[in-house]
Amino acid sequence: xxSFNPVRSISLTxxxxxxxxxxxxxxxxxxxxxxxxxxxxxxxxPPTVWAADTGFVPVSGFRRIQAVLxxxxxxxIDCRIMPADAEMACAMQAVADNAxxxxxxxxxxxxAVKLLNRFMDPAQMAGQSLSIFNRQLNQGFIASLLAVSxxxxxxxxxxxxxxxGLKPAxxxxxxxxxxxxxxxxxxxxxxxxxxKQLDIITCLTEVCKKxxxxxxxxxxxxxxxxxxxxxxKDPGQKGDQVRHYLSRRRFPNxxxxxxxxxxxxxxxxxxxxxxxxxxxxxxxxxxGVSFDFTTLDEFKNQAQVLTSMADHPDLKxxxxx
Amino acid sequence: xxxxxxxxxxxxxxxxEIDEILFRLSLKPETVADPRMVYDRINQAEDPISxxxxxxxxxxxxxxxxxxxxxxxxxxxxxxTILHTGTFCTMDCAYCILQAYxxxxxxxxxxxxxxxKQSLTHLFSQNRIFRIGTGEYTDxxxxxxxTPGPRFLVNLFAKQSNxxxxxxxxxxxxxxxxxxxxNRKTVLAWSVNTPAIIGSEEKGATRLETRLKAAKxxxxxxxxxxxxxxxxxxxxGCEADYAxxxxxxxxxxxxxxxxxxxxxSFRFMPALKSIIEKRFPSSTICYGEFILGLDNKMRYFKPxxxxxxxxxxxxxQEYAPNVRVYFCMEDQEVWEKTLGxxxxxxxxxxxxxxxxxxxxxxxxxxLL
Numbered sequence: 001x002x003s004f005n006p007v008r009s010i011s012l013t014x015x016x017x018x019x020x021x022x023x024x025x026x027x028x029x030x031x032x033x034x035x036x037x038x039x040x041x042x043x044x045x046p047p048t049v050w051a052a053d054t055g056f057v058p059v060s061g062f063r064r065i066q067a068v069l070x071x072x073x074x075x076x077i078d079c080r081i082m083p084a085d086a087e088m089a090c091a092m093q094a095v096a097d098n099a100x101x102x103x104x105x106x107x108x109x110x111x112a113v114k115l116l117n118r119f120m121d122p123a124q125m126a127g128q129s130l131s132i133f134n135r136q137l138n139q140g141f142i143a144s145l146l147a148v149s150x151x152x153x154x155x156x157x158x159x160x161x162x163x164x165g166l167k168p169a170x171x172x173x174x175x176x177x178x179x180x181x182x183x184x185x186x187x188x189x190x191x192x193x194x195x196k197q198l199d200i201i202t203c204l205t206e207v208c209k210k211x212x213x214x215x216x217x218x219x220x221x222x223x224x225x226x227x228x229x230x231x232x233k234d235p236g237q238k239g240d241q242v243r244h245y246l247s248r249r250r251f252p253n254x255x256x257x258x259x260x261x262x263x264x265x266x267x268x269x270x271x272x273x274x275x276x277x278x279x280x281x282x283x284x285x286x287x288g289v290s291f292d293f294t295t296l297d298e299f300k301n302q303a304q305v306l307t308s309m310a311d312h313p314d315l316k317x318x319x320x321x
Numbered sequence: 322x323x324x325x326x327x328x329x330x331x332x333x334x335x336x337x338e339i340d341e342i343l344f345r346l347s348l349k350p351e352t353v354a355d356p357r358m359v360y361d362r363i364n365q366a367e368d369p370i371s372x373x374x375x376x377x378x379x380x381x382x383x384x385x386x387x388x389x390x391x392x393x394x395x396x397x398x399x400x401x402t403i404l405h406t407g408t409f410c411t412m413d414c415a416y417c418i419l420q421a422y423x424x425x426x427x428x429x430x431x432x433x434x435x436x437x438k439q440s441l442t443h444l445f446s447q448n449r450i451f452r453i454g455t456g457e458y459t460d461x462x463x464x465x466x467x468t469p470g471p472r473f474l475v476n477l478f479a480k481q482s483n484x485x486x487x488x489x490x491x492x493x494x495x496x497x498x499x500x501x502x503x504n505r506k507t508v509l510a511w512s513v514n515t516p517a518i519i520g521s522e523e524k525g526a527t528r529l530e531t532r533l534k535a536a537k538x539x540x541x542x543x544x545x546x547x548x549x550x551x552x553x554x555x556x557x558g559c560e561a562d563y564a565x566x567x568x569x570x571x572x573x574x575x576x577x578x579x580x581x582x583x584x585x586s587f588r589f590m591p592a593l594k595s596i597i598e599k600r601f602p603s604s605t606i607c608y609g610e611f612i613l614g615l616d617n618k619m620r621y622f623k624p625x626x627x628x629x630x631x632x633x634x635x636x637x638q639e640y641a642p643n644v645r646v647y648f649c650m651e652d653q654e655v656w657e658k659t660l661g662x663x664x665x666x667x668x669x670x671x672x673x674x675x676x677x678x679x680x681x682x683x684x685x686x687x688l689l
Contacts, residue, residue: 210608251610254622281612283623284395285654321624 005083007046009076012069016055022094022115023062024108026160035067043068048080048097050090056081059090060097088119092132099134106166107159109133113142114149122146147173154184163187165194171201179205182215189228192239200239203246210250218249257282257321264314272305282321322374322411322525324428324467326351328359330380338432338469339379345467346377356380363425370600373426374411382406382431386440390457395615396650397664399583400671403457404441404486406431406470410460412491412525415601416552419458421593430464434473445481450675450688456489456510465494472497479504482685485678487547491526493535499542505682508580509539510547513570515562518554522606529566533573540578545681547580551649552587553629555609555621560632567636576641580681581674584630585649588620615652623654630659645677 047061058065059082068077082090095112098104104112112133116125122142129137148159148169155172158164164187172180183201192200208215218224227241248255265276277288289306293299309315324346331352333339343350353359359378366372386405392398409419409428419426431437444451455461455474465471471488475498478486488498489510498509511532514522519529527535536546548570553563587606594607607619614620630648637646647670648655656663664670672689679686 206608210605251622253610253625254612257622257624281622283612283614283620285652 005048005080007078007080009078010049010056010081012065012075012077014055015049015065015077015079016052016057017062017065017069019052019054019057020062021057022050022059022090024094024098024104024112024115025062026107026111029063031063031067031070034063035070038064038067039071039073043078046078046080048082048090048093050082050087051084052087053084057090059094091115091119092128096132096134099132104133105160106169107156109166110145110149110156110159110169113145117146144170144173151180152184154188155180158184158187163191165197167194168197168201171198175205179208179215182219185219186228186242189235190239190242191235192243196239196243200243200246203243203250207246207249254281261318261321264317268309268312268314268318272309274302274305274309276318278318287319322371322413324348324377324411325375327377327379328353330356330378333379333381333432336432338434342379342430342432342468350379359427360425363427368600369425370420370596371413373409373428374413376428378427378429379432380429381433382436386431386437387444387453393616393618393650396652397648397656397670398650399452399647399674400668401457402444402451402453404437404453404455404474405458406437406455406474407459407464409458411463412460412523414491414524414526415522415597415604416554416587416589416593416606418589418593420596420600421590422458430468430470434469437474438477441477441484444484447483448688449483450678450684451484452487452671452674452678453484454487454489454510456487460490460492461488462490462492462494465492465497472501475501475503475507478506481506482683483688485682485684489547489549491523491532493527493531495535495539498544499538503542503544505543505545506684508545508547508682509536510549511536512549512551513566514550514552514554515559515566517556517558517562522554522601522604529569533569536570537573540574544578545580546574546578547582549583549585549649550633551583551585553584553626553633554587554606555625555629556605560629563629563633564636567633567640571640576644579641579644580677581645581647582637582641583647583649584633585651586621586626586629588614588618588650590618594619616650626651627655627658630655634659645673647674 043064045061045064047064048059049056050059056079065077068074082093095116098108099112113125116132120128122139125132125142126137126139129135148166151169151172155164155169159166159169172183183204186200187197204215204218208218224242224245227238227245230238230241232238261278269276274289274291277290279286291302293302327343327346327348327350329339329350329352331354356378359376363369363373363376382405384405388403388405390398390401390403407430408423409426410417411428444453462471474486478484479502484506485508486506487508487510489512491512495509513529513532516529519526540546550563550566587609589607597604597607610622610625611619612622620626634646637644646660653663653665664673675689678684679689
């Protein structure tokens, strides 16, 4: 694009605010400061609209148009007008306008590639990504974002409000509808980081494959339902409990051993300031112990505690696993 | 899988060995000057691994013909020596690590029996015992059907007294070996598994019963035998099934014919998991209770491995108290809790197996 499009004053009523085809950012937020700024200094940067057959469709500056409307002081607004035959250029500008102002959120990125995909394929998008997205995107990543855009609307809402990470969303695209629906339902009731969400996806799908049960059957299990229906104000804690439940289902023996050793450690170290370091996954036979001290007396004291632990039955239990 | 194409390194001269391969495969070879043409063809296929199983590339070994087994860190290795005669396999086992090991996998036959003879002659002249196998990067006996390699090796090893050849297989391709004068220097070894695992995970491999019948035929011809329970796969009812395999082995062959039995549970590089999921969507083999081992390979949670090993070892020792049982890549805790001892010193496990080799294969005992 080499030429700038003209700025014209158009009637606010001619703007099709209901046509959100170019909208990349959905979060509206508080408009009061923007409204005050426009009232004080005027519209510094005019919004862009596309001159469609049905009226002027907003391309960028949705919030500015809303702010001017809320002022109720004018019937007209200055806008940069994109010609009727420039829908693809409008799409590119809608994305670039946001991407060059700040980093796009995962949901915005998904919406952006979906919009652009009407005019170009992933390879073309990748080729122009630096000028449109302000960063290099590869073709595979763009294809995976397009797959995410095809997830059910509930997934997009979760992505929008941060309850679903982009990596887990991309992983979801590889599953059937029932699996996706179950996982979306779980993620809508908990809070978990992307890493934990990936763990939940892996555990749930692998338990189903291993036991030849459907995701719905696993979801309906009393144990999982009890966690999901728990009345708690901390969705993060609920997320951890779901993850632990599924991990126990996926790795029953490992988790049982972990639980047993944890109980033994609790008894062994009760009232002591020593730390015992367990071998990861109990594969190695090398254990560690550490303590802090500041004086010789403290050191002697800790050494005595250490010696006394040697005969503790729980230490033997830990070592025998 | 059937070999459908033969591609030949253009620098190879047609000789009796290559003539035999082409005749037995009844395929006209295409020659290439650069192996990258083969790599590209395989990489461009929708499923490169399947493609690689149907394309035979005949070339010359441009690396080491004989090399020590790479083993793995933190776990005890048996100090095996690998004879590098070819790569990859025509069978299609879901758990096969070669799917992830080679980039890309290529079914290669290293022509040049003279080259192999030269390398082995060097080993034959040394004052130590070698246990040598061709089954590390391929199945030893898929090649028996269309190459002279296996019978050449059996004949060659028969004439010396410090090296044992182990041909490890899941096939029953022993016909051309049966009447050779092997001088007990070749051990014919079968990887065994439960009928359930063979049926679901070992596509293209022979049934257990068929393998054991082949072993019995080889036993009748005086060949020493070995069995490898590797990979042991944990599933509901696996203990009874593996007990059945032990019973079946000793229903077919005598304990005195068995040089050793190894046990190794399923372990894999993490990269293999996605390959199995993609190529074998109905397989559940990678959904066991795996943890990341000390060597960065996925392994069953140790108490589960030990539990199965204990059952198997006890049972094997009931049938064959004198047969050497050993673990492939396990640690001190596993050894002690199952076999009651651990070959702690460097080379100790290798020495134990050398003793079996000397005893069963009539190698020179002065070299122990």
